[in-house]
Each structure stands twice: as structure tokens, then as C-alpha cells.
Amino acid sequence: MILSVDLGGTKLQYGVFPIQPEGSPPQAMLVDTVVTERDFLGQLTSIIRELTDACPISAIAIGVPGPTSANVMRGSFPLDHPDTLDFGAALHGFNVPIIIRNDLDMAIHCELRLGAGLSTDNFCLLSLSTGIGVSVVIDGRVLDRKVEMGHQILRPDLDPPIPCMDHSNCWAALASGSGIARRFGRGAHTTTKEIFAHVLTEGDVRDLRRCNAQAFGNIVSAYDPEVIVVMGSLGLTQFDSIVPGQDEIAGFTVNRPVPEVMRCRMQQDIGILGAYYAAAEMVARKQPG
């Protein structure tokens, strides 16, 4: 069995999956979603303890909202945890192989096996959510580099500047869920759902869409994908209003044809399914033959 976890800033989803033969889609034995607690590591530890006591878990895969290397998370804005956290060491006592990766790099394994990857070897997965993240598949392989297209500066001259970490006026500052909330949230309207319903003018929405078209165009120029896949709560709920079409992206890149833009295939469970595939790969590598 594989225990896969998608640890988000607001919710924590986990699932237990029997290991399937190569080529068979994963079938969850159990899936649950809970609110992420402030002590997320303590919460995670008790979930893992309960499940490892109940069933024979042979690998654990955890997607986390922050950059990772060698099972260490290098800070996380959504978890409000700016310091590094060595998950590998913290969960070592379970004596089960563990793989910790950035959540988007987990999710792209799902899209690779069950979504866009079925029809193309070259695509980008864009998460438009609280933050903005981009993961890339080139020639059928996940690009294992620090891709930070969410922080591309789109409006260097914007004044007053919209800050983000050590810079300002990046794509995330302008058009992510938290960026939109900071720029447009007022009164009782603080969530993106309420802001889209009650605050944004047609001009504001057009401006966000144009921002996204410029950012998508730069991604096309950088990675030459055949398809762009959109995931994330903001991207999926506001797809028709803020995700640009091919004709709009064409104004920001010389690459032709401009790739098709589509929603991710497994919208709810993309994180835990991707984590399942990452763990199954790790288990297969450890077994002879």
C-alpha cells in the first residue's frame, strides 16, 4: 500500500492506494480531506501513525506547498513556515521509505499518466491558486529544475508597486488568489469568489486576463509546450473569465502553433494521485527486476 498526502495551506488530503501493476490506474482504498492544523507536522504524524498501524504501508509520498530538495522543504508561504523543515528526519521513526516533493511536481505525475501526458510528451502544468506555480514536462520527463515562472515580473513600472517577497509586480503579486485578495479585497468581500462576484469591474477582469496572457506567452516562449494544463482553485473556478485563449496568448509569443489551454483532468485528487505515482516509481526502483 502507498500512503499519499497532499499537504496544503488550508486543507490536507490523504489517500491509501494498493500498488497497481504498471499501466493500471490507481484505485483508492481510502481518501479523506481535513483542515490543515497550525501544527501540521504533529497532525501529519498522527495520521501516518494511525494508517501505518492499520495497514501495511510500504511507501509514503507527501506533496508540500514549497520548494523541496532531498526530502527537506525549503520554507512554505501557504503553511506560514518560513524555515526549512526536514520531513525525512521528522518522519524517520516510521521506518517506511518517504518521498517529499513540491506539490505541483507531484501533481504533474498525475497529469503525465492520466491527463495531457496521454496525448503529448511536452506540456506545462500551471497552478493558479493562492500562489502561482508552473511545472514542466519535456520529452515525457518532468523537468527537475527550480521553475519560478510565478514570480516573473510583468509590470516593472507599476506604481505604487505590489510587493512579493524580495521583489514586486510579479505575476503572483498581480494575479494569484492572494494577490487578487490583497489588491481588490474590501469590506465583507475578502475571498476571491466574493471579489469576482462583487468587486471586480469588467476592466479589472480584462486586465487580469491580459496579465495571464502575457505570462502564458512567456511560458510558451521558454518551454515550447504543445498543451498548457491549468489546475488550482482560482484557475478552475474562474477559467472562463481569466484564462486566456490561444488568440490572446499569440500576442505575447512568436511560437506557433500556440498551444491549446485546458483544465487538468483529475481536478479534485490530482495531488494525491500524483503522489501515488511518485511513490510507486520509488517502490519499483527499489525492487530488483
Ligand SMILES: [Zn+2]
Ligand atoms: Zn513574486
